[in-house]
Amino acid sequence: MSENRDGKQSARERLKEQRDRDKAREKQRRVLIVSAAVVGVLGLAAVVGVIAANTGGKGGGSDKAGPVVAPTGAVGGDQPAIPTGRADAPSTLTVWEDFRCPACTSFENAFRDTIHELEAAGALRTEYHLVTIIDGNMGGSGSLRAANAAACAQDAGKFTPYHDVLYMNQPPETDDAFAKNDKLLELAAKVPGLDTPAFRSCVEKGTHDSWIAKSTEAFRKGDFRGTPSVLLNGESIFPTKGNEQISPENLKKWVAEANKGKKPGTASPAAGR
Numbered sequence: 001m002s003e004n005r006d007g008k009q010s011a012r013e014r015l016k017e018q019r020d021r022d023k024a025r026e027k028q029r030r031v032l033i034v035s036a037a038v039v040g041v042l043g044l045a046a047v048v049g050v051i052a053a054n055t056g057g058k059g060g061g062s063d064k065a066g067p068v069v070a071p072t073g074a075v076g077g078d079q080p081a082i083p084t085g086r087a088d089a090p091s092t093l094t095v096w097e098d099f100r101c102p103a104c105t106s107f108e109n110a111f112r113d114t115i116h117e118l119e120a121a122g123a124l125r126t127e128y129h130l131v132t133i134i135d136g137n138m139g140g141s142g143s144l145r146a147a148n149a150a151a152c153a154q155d156a157g158k159f160t161p162y163h164d165v166l167y168m169n170q171p172p173e174t175d176d177a178f179a180k181n182d183k184l185l186e187l188a189a190k191v192p193g194l195d196t197p198a199f200r201s202c203v204e205k206g207t208h209d210s211w212i213a214k215s216t217e218a219f220r221k222g223d224f225r226g227t228p229s230v231l232l233n234g235e236s237i238f239p240t241k242g243n244e245q246i247s248p249e250n251l252k253k254w255v256a257e258a259n260k261g262k263k264p265g266t267a268s269p270a271a272g273r
Contacts, residue, residue: 068210071154079218080211081127082154085119086265091258093126096219096229099146099166099178100134104228107238108167114248116160122264123255128163131216133227134173142171142178145203147212149184152202158194165190233258 075083081094093115097104118124130150132143146166153162165187171177178184181203188195188203202208219229230238230246232254238246241254 066210068214069207070211071151071159071208072157073154074151074211075127076129078214079129079222080215081129082151082159083125083127084160084269085125086122086267086269087125088267089119089122089125089265090262091124091233091255093124094129094229094231094234095126096129096131096222096224096227098131098133098143098227099150099170100138100140100143100173100176101227102170102173103226105167105170107228107230108164111248111251112164112167114251118252118255119269122266123259125265128159129215129219130212131219131227132212133216133219138174138176140176140179142176144209144212145181145184145206146178147215148206148208149181149188149203151208151211152199153188153191153194155202156194156196156199158191161191162188162194 070080071082073083075081095107097107115124115126119126130147132147135141135143150159150163150166153159166178166184169187184203185195185200188199219227228238230236232241232251235241237251237254240246241250244250
């Protein structure tokens with residue numbers, strides 16, 4: 001009887017071990033599928049971005065002439081940008097993007113948390129160049145209106161949260177919903193402290209339209225294949241850096257390699273952070 005019980009127990013143990021192995025293999029398979037999907041989305045995003053840049057006419061921009069009014073803390077001179085993170089961070093991530101661009105949303109959704117983490121650690125400073133490529137390709141003014149609203153949020157010290165809200169609520173590319181100031185103000189209500197009379201006035205007057213047009217012109221003249229265009233310390237890293245595919249893990253690795261032997265930034269975060 002004892003040998004029979006031992007045999008049954010051993011069989012149950014072998015069955016449990018087999019089930020555990022099967023679960024482990026299934027988990028690994030799912031991880032691989034998810035990883036492949038992320039790479040596929042980013043690869044497709046890069047292609048879409050290239051098409052967006054190369055098929056556009058003038059690339060959008062403001063129809064009205066006026067003085068170039070830069071948002072608070074803007075940098076870049078002839079290549080206008082809004083900085084986030086610590087000014088003395090040892091590495092700089094440069095991002096050219098369009099609020100109507102689906103490829104840009106794919107990038108933001110995949111890398112938003114990683115960029116915030118690196119900025120908080122003082123390892124990375126980011127410079128956002130806002131452009132209006134989709135307006136030029138598809139007509140409408142949602143790229144411009146959203147970019148101006150984001151610049152207005154920079155004036156209020158709320159660029160990063162509003163930038164993120166816009167991408168998390170991006171309408172379909174063919175839906176020019178961001179052209180409506182009411183929609184932009186509705187989304188501003190999701191950012192505590194942003195929806196003020198000063199912000200509303202800035203949005204409705206298009207205060208930074210000419211500044212956005214200047215950024216779009218810089219993009220058009222630059223050697224960029226599409227949006228998003230992403231560079232780390234001046235080197236293109238989207239969708240690849242050398243032979244390596246971009247990923248949150250690789251971005252962290254590349255920043256760590258670039259920062260080796262350098263101290264993290266300690267200056268106060270940029271105004272829009």
